[in-house]
Structure formats: structure tokens, C-alpha cells
Amino acid sequence: MDNKTFEHLCVLSKLSFDDESAETTRRQLDGIIALMDKVKAIDLTYDDTLDKNEVPFASLRADKAEEPFSPERLLSNTQPKNDCYVIPKMMNVE
């Protein structure tokens, strides 16, 4: 994997590495991708119509919210400060 691809993956993954750990991680990924390349050798095509019969959970129930939690419970893991909740700064105001 070249540096450009690795850097692109870091952007997609919202991760960053210093030079040393980037090199180690890139080398490890190369080894794993070589293992994954094995799938290219097999001549198969994915048939998305097949999953409707083979996967017993292909038809899911409607995604409706029910019994919502109270705001207090939902915010129980945020960081309270003087009766307020501290959220990260989202924008830089010029």
C-alpha cells in the first residue's frame, strides 16, 4: 500500500499516526491485505436476489422509535458543568 492510499484511509477512518507507527501499521496492513487477496482467486459473483431466500432476516421490521429515554438518561454520560452540559466546540467563529 502506498503512502497516498494509507493517508486516504486515515482520513476516511478519522485516525492519524506519527511517522513511525504509520510505517508499522502500513506494513501490517500490507500483510493482511495479501491474506485478503485470496478472495480474488475464487470465481464467484454476488447474487443479491439470493439473500432474499437465504438470509432469514432479510425483511426487517419497520425502524420506528418507541419508548424514548428521558433527556436526563440520554445525557447521563455527558460532562455536566454548573447545571449545563459541555459539548465540544463545533465551529470556529472568525
Place this chain on the structure above:
Amino acid sequence: MELTKLSIKSMREKLVSREITSAELLASFSERKDEYFAYVTQTSDLAVESAQVADLRIAAGENAPLLGIPGAVKDNICTDGIKTTCASKMLADFIPPYDADVVQRLKQSGYVLTGKTNMDEFAMGSSSQTSVFGGVKNPYDVTRVPGGSSGGSAAVVAARLAPFALGSDTGGSIRQPASFCGVTGIKPTYGRVSRYGLVAFASSLDQIGVFTKTAADSAEVLNVISGYDKRDATSANVPTPDFTSYLNRDVRGLRIALPDEYFGDTVGDDVRTAVLNAAKYFEESGATLVPCSMKVFDYAVSAYYLLACAEAASNLSRFDGVKYGLRGEGATYEQRIVDSRNKGFGAEVKRRILLGNYALSSGYYDAYYRKAQALRQEIIKEYNDVFTKADIILTPTAPEPAFKIGSSENDPIKMFLADICTVMANIAYLPGINTTCGYTDDGLPIGMSLIGKRFDEGGIIGAADFFERNFRRKDIP
């Protein structure tokens, strides 16, 4: 009377007859020290309170399935008001505001929570050494790993710190540690047990299951945690049988498939011999052995890691340090997210996120992810073919017994290949159970896996129970 060695059924009978109290039962497990880093959090005070409440309920004539029975829960399963860390710095202080469905069901059945068990970070690993709190040790040999990712749950049961523990299995994370620690571990059919409240790793592969000393005990716990849950969109709306009704049967007429590929050079001699001896025992007891072949075996690990990493990359994108989890620093929103994830995730988790995004990214999607999906269909087809000729499939659970701490965990490829015997059942949504079938000369347990048809947990529990009733297990030294 050594209470920690009783079956769950015997514990319940003695509790109901008031021969023992839940408080006494809990004390017998609590007196044993956790020398294995099996727990991340021990809920000792809560456990004492719960045991006292259970004793009052029993005195009032109640008889729920696990009333007064201690049990542990893997630390990626949400427990209301009790830390659920996934053994990660990212969630080190996370306290869920709700219980997972399985925890609600255990509470309704009266269990006594002993603690949350240690694991590989976000359930990614096969050694339980990637926990941010420190690695778990194998109770059979503390210089060796307990397997993973549910190594803490396996160690808790093996060391008799609790009679049962819940785990999760995405590619073998219940069956492989059960094998390494010499206990019984069952991964039910995908959909049998609700995943509501399980911190997601790979949603189409994850399944909650049970560690116990025996298959008979696993039937007791599986009875409690199984069932439809509308909050999990993939929960299967199928009847739950009484799994204990499959116990104490024989195996006459049972057709057991032995796929050639599982018994080749991939597995060590000790393991191959022990599993084939078990097959021979089944045959001598009236079962029929069915030789077969599963040609996709060689591709299964590659397909599994493509699917699992792709789903993990998506699932773990929610950890941005905003709503919950570790919060990093930075001048901009983007920098804060990156800093949160850099500081919160360990090396293995980061590697899998990168791999998942690689497999899903433009230019690679068809070559990797779609191909892995095609392989998944082929694996399902091969299982369907085998199940036209056989009732269950018998394989080794892991290629080798428990390995030394420090010997392999830093080699990602070697660790991936350690899952070669277990990943296919997850890919095909099938139930699998590990039970011990032998020991090495050094006394390390060797496990075998019985894989069943979808929703036939009863069949594999019955076969494992038959074997266990006729096999002498060795306790930890």
C-alpha cells in the same frame, strides 16, 4: 459440599428446598480469588444485595429459573448503571442508561450479577490480551492466553468464580476461549438471542451466547436469554424450545459430518487426534460418521475479516467523543474527532477500522467486499448441502491449544488464522457449541465444535451433553 462444583439445576433445587441460601452460594464463588484478571468490574456489594433479595423471594415461594444463581456478563453488554467499557479507553467511563435485552431477561429470572468480564478491546482479538486494563490469564496455565475475545468470561467459569457467564461471538469469540479454558461455550443461531444492548462490532455476525461448565448448564441459561425482541431488528420471531428437553438422550441414529478440510495440516496433531477420538466415540455409541468436503474452507478467514472489518469500520464511526466516550482535544471539530479516536482506540481496533474502510472504498469495493459477500453465499450453500446428509457437523474448535502470552498476539495474521475453525458458523448464521474432548500432555484442554442447522441449538446441546456425560473433565490445577 463444594457448592461451586454443583450444576445450575442442583443449585436451584438446593435453593428452593432451602438447603442453601443464595448468600451462601454467592460467598462460595466470591471466596475464590480472581487471579486471572477475568473481571473488569466486580459488583460485590450489588451481588450481596441481590442475593439477599433472592433469598427473600425464594422464602416467599418464588421459583424463577436463575433465582439466586450468580452469573457474570461480558463487558460489551450494557448494564444499567454499571460501567460497560468494552475493555477500551474509549468507553472506560461509560455507564449505560439501560440494560441489554439479555440482562433484562437475566434480572427477571432472578440472577445475581457478580461482575463484568474482561475481553479483547471491542471484542477484536483471539487472546484477550488487547484489553486496555491488561490481559486475561488462562486458569489452566497462567502463562497462557485464555483465548478471545470473551476470555474473561471463559476464565470466570473455568476458575469457578461464577457458574455461568455471558459472552459474544463474532468469529469464534465464545467457542475458542471455551476451548482454551476447558469449559462449554455456545454461540446460538443468529437471531435466537437479542443483540439489543450489545456494543456492535460486526452486526451481521455478532451473537450473544453462554459459557458454563456443562452443556446441561448452558441449556438452563439459554432458556432464559433466548426469545424475540422487537428492539433488535434482526431478532428472529421463532418459538423457543425448552433446551433442557434435549438433555440425557443418546446419539443412536445421529448423522455427524466430518469435513476433510478441518482435519488437514491446519490443525495440530494433538487437536486432530482428540477430535477424531471423540468422533470415534460417537460412532461406537450409535452415531453415523459422514465424510464430506467444504471447499470454501480455505477462503473463509479472508471473507470473514473483509466482512467483519467493513462492518466494524461503520459501527465504530459513532465513537467521535461527542455524545459519549473519551473526548480528545483540538482546535476544530475534525481535529477533536481524530484526537478522540487516536487516544481512545488501541492498535488492533485501528487496524481493523483501516482495513474495513479499505475494503469499502471506491475501487476496492467490488474486488473485496462484494467478493466476500459472494463467498458468504457459497459458504451457506455448502453448509446446506452438508446438512442434507448430516444432522450436525463436528470440527476442531481451534487449530492449537492455548498459546503462550506474548507469543502470537503481536502478529495480526497469525491471530486471524487462529479463527479458521470457527468463522464459518458465524458467516452462515449457524449455532455452534464447544466442549472439551481431550487434554495435551501438559494438561491443556482441547475443544471440539458441534455445529447445527439454524435454530437447532437443541441438537448440538444434546450431542455435547451426551459426550460430556461420558468424558472425564479435569479441573484447573
